[in-house]
Amino acid sequence: xxxxxxxxxTFNEERNIARCLSSVKDVADDIVVVDSFSTDxxxxxxxxxxxxxxEHAFEGHISxxxxxxxxxxxxxxxxxxxxxxxxxxxxxxxxKVKENWITDGYRMNRLANYCGKWIRHSGWYPDPKLRLYDSxxxxxxxxxxxxxxxxxxxxxVEFLKGDILHYTYYTIEEHVAQSNKFSSIAAKALIEKGKxxxxxxxxxxxxxxxxxxxxxxxxxxxxxxxxxxxxxxxHETFLKYVKALQFKKSGSKK
Numbered sequence: 319x320x321x322x323x324x325x326x327x328t329f330n331e332e333r334n335i336a337r338c339l340s341s342v343k344d345v346a347d348d349i350v351v352v353d354s355f356s357t358d359x360x361x362x363x364x365x366x367x368x369x370x371x372x373e374h375a376f377e378g379h380i381s382x383x384x385x386x387x388x389x390x391x392x393x394x395x396x397x398x399x400x401x402x403x404x405x406x407x408x409x410x411x412x413x414k415v416k417e418n419w420i421t422d423g424y425r426m427n428r429l430a431n432y433c434g435k436w437i438r439h440s441g442w443y444p445d446p447k448l449r450l451y452d453s454x455x456x457x458x459x460x461x462x463x464x465x466x467x468x469x470x471x472x473x474x475v476e477f478l479k480g481d482i483l484h485y486t487y488y489t490i491e492e493h494v495a496q497s498n499k500f501s502s503i504a505a506k507a508l509i510e511k512g513k514x515x516x517x518x519x520x521x522x523x524x525x526x527x528x529x530x531x532x533x534x535x536x537x538x539x540x541x542x543x544x545x546x547x548x549x550x551x552x553h554e555t556f557l558k559y560v561k562a563l564q565f566k567k568s569g570s571k572k
Contacts, residue, residue, distance in 0.1 A: 323390035408480025440537035501557035
């Protein structure tokens with residue numbers, strides 16, 4: 319039976335990290351936390367749960383998670399963010415996998431909690447994520463800040479029952495602040511990757527995002543917070559392309 323490393327990256331996550339660590343204690347043979355020099359109690363909380371804490375300067379979500387892969391004791395790994403936790407059903411599924419690991423990677427759905435409400439539409443659910451994997455068969459890719467684990471060609475992936483619980487924002491103000499931060503990161507990534515950026519995208523992409531999430535993906539069924547989430551996603555898309563155009567014209571990514 320393969321041993322399993324749980325890999326987490328953190329920065330000032332004292333509000334969330336205990337819940338995350340508590341949820342993985344029954345499936346983990348090793349817990350490694352790569353911390354970006356937190357100034358709160360994150361490090362001491364992690365150590366109280368028996369996690370190994372390695373401090374490493376943050377150079378982007380993808381870079382940090384790829385660094386974290388190599389800090390784990392075992393190649394079979396479960397990757398979680400500090401604001402995530404496992405449901406009991408998913409824990410049972412992971413324990414079954416450990417007894418009979420038959421493929422290269424496993425996906426599972428992620429269910430988000432927004433301001434105390436579980437969001438089951440709005441483009442936020444089922445939100446499948448590949449988080450249980452043999453690290454020798456892939457690495458982290460995507461476009462910052464939206465990282466994803468990508469299996470190498472020829473790898474096999476299966477699906478697990480149960481959810482990752484994602485505790486996103488406790489207030490709308492936090493969501494607004496994070497959208498501004500993430501749009502800057504995404505805009506910089508667009509320019510660095512040489513992606514085409516046009517003025518028309520400022521108009522069309524936010525509108526398309528809202529229609530997709532609020533109407534096609536039934537965001538209206540999530541009520542008041544569904545509208546806020548869908549509008550916020552559209553606005554973040556708007557900011558991303560506005561900032562990317564500004565970076566492109568000025569030649570700066572600051």
